[in-house]
Amino acid sequence: MIDFDLTQNDRKILDTVRREALVARTYARHYDEHEHEFPPDTLPEAKDFPDTWSLFAGRTDQDTSMGVISLLMLMGQTWGDYSVRMRRNKGGLGNAALRAAGTPEQQVKWGDLTLAMAITEPGCGSDSAGVQCTAVLDGDEWVINGEKIFVTTGCRADGVVVWATLDKSAGRAGIKSFLIEKGAPGFVVAHKEKKLGIRADDTAAYVFQNCRIPRGNLLGGDESIPREGSGGFRGVMKTFNMTRPGVAAIGLGMAEAALDFTREELEKAGVEIQYGPGIHGQSAVAQKLLRLEAQFEAAKLTTLHAAWLGDQRKPNNDEASICKAKAGAAVREITQGCIELLGPMGISRDHLLEKWFRDVRITDIYEGTGQIQRLILARSILGYSSKDLK
Amino acid sequence: MISFGPTEEQELVRETLRDFAQKEIRPLARECDETAQVPDAVLDAAWSLGLTATQIPETYGGAGEARSPVTNVLALEELAWGDAALALAILSPSSFALPILDMGTEEQKKTYLPLFTGERFHAASLALCEPSPTFDALDLRTTAEPKGDRFLLSGRKCFVVLGDRASHFLVVARASGREGFAGMDAFIVPRDAKGLEIGGTEKNLGLRGLPTSSLVLDRVEVPAASRLGGDAGIDARRLVASSRVGLAAAMLGLSRAVLEYAIPYAKDRIAFGEAIARRQTVAFWLADMRIEIDGIRWLAWQAASVLERGADATREAHLARGYAAEASMKVADDGLQVLGGHGFIREHPVELWYRAARSLGILEGTVAI
Numbered sequence: 001m002i003d004f005d006l007t008q009n010d011r012k013i014l015d016t017v018r019r020e021a022l023v024a025r026t027y028a029r030h031y032d033e034h035e036h037e038f039p040p041d042t043l044p045e046a047k048d049f050p051d052t053w054s055l056f057a058g059r060t061d062q063d064t065s066m067g068v069i070s071l072l073m074l075m076g077q078t079w080g081d082y083s084v085r086m087r088r089n090k091g092g093l094g095n096a097a098l099r100a101a102g103t104p105e106q107q108v109k110w111g112d113l114t115l116a117m118a119i120t121e122p123g124c125g126s127d128s129a130g131v132q133c134t135a136v137l138d139g140d141e142w143v144i145n146g147e148k149i150f151v152t153t154g155c156r157a158d159g160v161v162v163w164a165t166l167d168k169s170a171g172r173a174g175i176k177s178f179l180i181e182k183g184a185p186g187f188v189v190a191h192k193e194k195k196l197g198i199r200a201d202d203t204a205a206y207v208f209q210n211c212r213i214p215r216g217n218l219l220g221g222d223e224s225i226p227r228e229g230s231g232g233f234r235g236v237m238k239t240f241n242m243t244r245p246g247v248a249a250i251g252l253g254m255a256e257a258a259l260d261f262t263r264e265e266l267e268k269a270g271v272e273i274q275y276g277p278g279i280h281g282q283s284a285v286a287q288k289l290l291r292l293e294a295q296f297e298a299a300k301l302t303t304l305h306a307a308w309l310g311d312q313r314k315p316n317n318d319e320a321s322i323c324k325a326k327a328g329a330a331v332r333e334i335t336q337g338c339i340e341l342l343g344p345m346g347i348s349r350d351h352l353l354e355k356w357f358r359d360v361r362i363t364d365i366y367e368g369t370g371q372i373q374r375l376i377l378a379r380s381i382l383g384y385s386s387k388d389l390k
Numbered sequence: 391m392i393s394f395g396p397t398e399e400q401e402l403v404r405e406t407l408r409d410f411a412q413k414e415i416r417p418l419a420r421e422c423d424e425t426a427q428v429p430d431a432v433l434d435a436a437w438s439l440g441l442t443a444t445q446i447p448e449t450y451g452g453a454g455e456a457r458s459p460v461t462n463v464l465a466l467e468e469l470a471w472g473d474a475a476l477a478l479a480i481l482s483p484s485s486f487a488l489p490i491l492d493m494g495t496e497e498q499k500k501t502y503l504p505l506f507t508g509e510r511f512h513a514a515s516l517a518l519c520e521p522s523p524t525f526d527a528l529d530l531r532t533t534a535e536p537k538g539d540r541f542l543l544s545g546r547k548c549f550v551v552l553g554d555r556a557s558h559f560l561v562v563a564r565a566s567g568r569e570g571f572a573g574m575d576a577f578i579v580p581r582d583a584k585g586l587e588i589g590g591t592e593k594n595l596g597l598r599g600l601p602t603s604s605l606v607l608d609r610v611e612v613p614a615a616s617r618l619g620g621d622a623g624i625d626a627r628r629l630v631a632s633s634r635v636g637l638a639a640a641m642l643g644l645s646r647a648v649l650e651y652a653i654p655y656a657k658d659r660i661a662f663g664e665a666i667a668r669r670q671t672v673a674f675w676l677a678d679m680r681i682e683i684d685g686i687r688w689l690a691w692q693a694a695s696v697l698e699r700g701a702d703a704t705r706e707a708h709l710a711r712g713y714a715a716e717a718s719m720k721v722a723d724d725g726l727q728v729l730g731g732h733g734f735i736r737e738h739p740v741e742l743w744y745r746a747a748r749s750l751g752i753l754e755g756t757v758a759i
Contacts, residue, residue, distance in 0.1 A: 002400070002460050003393050004692045005699060010391075064392045275708040276571060276630070278754070280524045294713040297692075298685030305688060308394050322681050371674075378673035381680055382657060389668055 009063045010072075013055045017073050020049055021080025025352070028081035031200035032355050036192065038156060039084045039200055065311035068304050071249040075300070078253030079260075082359050083200035092153045093117035094161035096243055097177060103221040110179055116157035118148035118206055125150075126372045128163065129172040133208065135164035142178060142218065144186070144211040152366070154204025155192055158182055161219060162208070177219035186211030197358030244320040244367055245306040248327035251363030252300050255331040258356045259296055262338040263289060265345065285341055292334045299323070299330035318380050325373035328364030335360050394688070400461050407468035410439065415472025422599030423742050426591060428479045428552075433511040436480040441465060442487055443507045450499055451507035457491065459632065459697040462759035463639040463690050470643025471650075474746045475599035477640055478757055482551040485758040486514035486560050489576065489629055495620040502578065505557065514558040516576075517547040517605055518633070518755025527562075527630050527754050528570050532607065534563040534577060534617075541617060543577060543610040551756055553588055553603025557581055560618065561607065562629070562755065574626035576618040585610040596745030629758070631697060631707035636757035638690040638710040641718035641750050645686060648725035648743050649679045656728050666728075675724045682717040689713050694759060715751030722747035 006014070023045045031039050052073065063069070094115025098106065124130035133146025144164055151160065159181040167174035180187055186209045193203040215222070263273060266285065273286040303323040309316035335357040339346030346353050364370045379389050396404065414435055422428055437443075446452025462484070469477035487506045490498055505512050520531055532545025543563055550559060558580050564573045579586060589604035618624050653676060656667035666672045693706035722744045726733035733740045 001393060001397050002395065002691050002695055003391055004695050005391070007391055062391055068392050275705040276627070277528050278526045281526045281528055290708065291712065291716075294689070294709040297709050298689055298713055298717075301688030301692060302681070302684050304392060305394050305684070308392065312395070318680075319684075322684055325677070326681050326685060374674045374677040375670070377680060378667075378670075378677040381653060381676060382667050382673065384668070384673075389670070389673055 007063045009055075009059050010069055013052060013069065014072055014076055016050060016052055016055060017076035018079070020046070020052070021076055024077070024080035024084040027084045028352060028355065029349075031081075031084055035194060035199040036202075038202070043084070065308060067245075067307035067311040071245055071303060071307045074246060074249045075253035075256065078250045079257045081200070082198050082250065082254060092157055093243060094157070094159070097161045097219065098179070100242070101177065101220045102179075105216070106179065106219065106221070110159065113158035113181075114153065114156065115179070116151050116154045116160045116204070118151045118154070118160050118162045120150040121147055122149055126369055129175065131163050131165050131175050132168070133162065133164040134168070135166055135176060135178060137166075137215065138212075140215045141212045142215060144178060144180065144208040144213065146208050147190075148206040148208075150193070150366075151204040151206055153202060154206065155189060155202040160206070162206075178213060179217040179219055180208075180211065180213055184211055184213055196361060197355070198362055241306075241316055241320040242310065244324040244373075245303050245310075245316075247363060247367045248299065248303040248306075248323045251327050251331040251360045252296065252303060254356045254360045255296055255299075255334040258335045258338045258353055258360075259289070259293055261351070261353055262341050262346075265342055288337060288341060292337045295330040296334055299327040302326045318377055321368075321373040321377045321380075324368060325370045325377065328370040328373070331360040331363050394691070396460075396464060400458075400464055403461055404464050404468055406439065407465050408471070410436070411468050411472030415469065415476050418476065419473035419599065419739065419742065420736075422473070422476060424598075426593075426598045426601060428476060428599055428601060430511070432476060433480060436469075437509075437511040441481060442484045446487065446491060446503050446507055450503035452503065457488075459635065459694040459759045460691065463635060463694040466636060466639035466757070466759065467643040467646070467687070467690075470640040471647045472643075473599060474640050474644045474743075474750060475597040477643065478551055478597065479600050481636075481757055482515050482556075483512055485516035485551065485633070485756065486556075486558060488632070488758045489516065489560060489618060489624070490578075492628065493576075493619045493624045495615075497615065498578065498618065498620075502558070513552040513556045515551045515553065515556045515560070516562070516633070516755050516758060517550045517553075517559045517579075518562045519547060519549040519753065521546055521548040521604060525754075528574075530562060530564040530574065532561065532563040534565050534575055536565075536614075537611070539614045541577060541612050541614065543579065543607045543612060545607050547605040547607070548592065549594075549602045549753060549756060550605055551600060551602055553605065554591055554601050559586075559605065561605070562626075571626040571630070574624065574629070576624050576629065577612050578616040578618065579607075579610060579612055583610050583612065594749060596742075596747070596749030598745075627702055627704045628697065630755070631693065631703040632758045633755045634707040634711035635690055635693040635697065635703070636759040637750055637753055638686060638693070638707075638714035639759065640757065641714040641747065642683065642686045642690055644743055644746055644750065645679070645683045645718045645721040648721050648740060649676065649683060651738075651740060652676060652679070652725045652728040655732075672728060675728060679721045679724060682721055686710075686714045686717050697759070718747045719751055 092114050094117040098110055119128050121132055136143045162178045162180055163175055164178055165174040166176060188207045190205040190207045271285055273289055274282060306316050306319035306323045309319055338353060339357055414432060418432055444453040444455045445457045448454035483506050490502050535542045558578055561577045561579050563575055565575050585608045587606040591601045656672050657665050659666045689710035693703050693710040696703035696706045726740050726744050729740050732738050
């Protein structure tokens, strides 16, 4: 049945997330201003809280499905702060790729490590098929050469999933993913980026210079090579259907924080905000806030819908792009609009609104820009290939 | 539990109405718009689907199926995909009957609900909108003044659906001295009430296929028993929310119609040697239309589900209606642009949808779910 109400079990989990988020928020400014300091794996206050995952015991199929509740949790966490979490989640984007495409042996060997994902290069971003980083098989080892940039949590990670090409002339078909551990010979973390926002999450640049890794580190195993068009590229694109709603949720948690803060401050200042009246019944300021709230709600629901489809084991390629594109645009509009509504207070670093404005901006860029999402979606609804619509 | 899955029964309703909209509604849309008339045949054909009657309990002669605002939203999307004007005409009896079902006294239910359980379409409408540039549902100018065991209704109403043939009107008026939702009351007024003047069919920008009338109420005297809900009055929040969600659902159906028309057009239309859909500018408009349509749908579903569980849906309905008004206008606007000059020509339905989108976005109280 169609329902949007949370169950008691759902609420119990989200209430706990909210309590933690309120603590995380007290650290938000510090790690924003100390970009190169890592927040601890566990904040001191965390030991007083129950582990959120322990609350999953006793859930039934009458409760909200796993993918959906996980996104609501993620939103709840980033409502506190993007990257200060009470307990750092094990696993980065590379772990999602490992789960999607790794062999059983690889899952065992690499599953407990935090794995970053290195796709982008100085010369290729959205056009990820244009990878220049190479992999050459030499006896029982792969030799990796090339540069990677914008590697999220690349400094903290224990290892990384790297995209490299076996044959540049083969385009996408030539691209494979490789598991590389920190400390591998010829693997250098070149530097850490200084960013507009999400500063507590490190972003690294890598250099691979004749970096030799065992043959078994090819993600998906040797079998992924002969099968044309399978494995590597498609395997990783599949990952995005799971991570795009997650990225949308991360941005939306911060946008919700901005909306909540703005509403509270406006109400303190005597602005009345009601849902009943039409445009003649309340101020332009109140109407603007409600408009932004509607944008938030629409983006949130498209995001939950994409996750819900995943939970039902239904295809969600279109919906993953829809929510990412919608949220990417909505969080920008919301945070920009909130600053407009609060004026000088909105840009003061005494408050977090200006930080949320900076933090959310990446939402429409990483994991595929809004334009890439529209391209994917447009091809799908038009029945076009990537050749038909470039 | 958060779930986006319609029940099997609801899927069946969607399929049936999608089929009905395609075969019975869409082919009539242009002619109805040009002639500003709705044929009785289509109203009767839709009536046989039981859209209003199935929700009326057996005690009052109905089929006694679940009263489901969510199902009504699903139905409205499909009907409005066919044509929004005809969809609102087809569902106008619900705008009168459902508030009585939800909030009426036993006496009122017994008297009026059986009107809607017969074989043929029975017209009756909610009268909420008023002809004022500063119209606001929460600040009505139509007043209800108590006079002994009667009420005197005075004011003006507009955009009353099928006012030319409605047997009764549910006139929403403000009780003196009370503001906002608390001040809103609804009165059952028969068409022949003394002091009620029903104007001719209004001439509107859009939804021309939907005959609407204005009402002038000059100290119309009605018995206290015609006050909806009796002494308890009504849950005005529910009444207003129900109409707003319904309008959002109509705008949803309309938006989907635009996109589904623009896609094949953009693939067929050749310019500079290739289909215009192969240009990112056009392709991205279509993608954006698809994104916004999902946004409208989930907001409408969410608001309907709040109504369905009997909670206050004022917030969700406001967000759904506001979002739908803006997004559907944008969808119709971009859809027209995809067709270029052809979008401006009445040979194509897009200009009709463009006018309808502008009209739906400003309405209030023309439908109930």
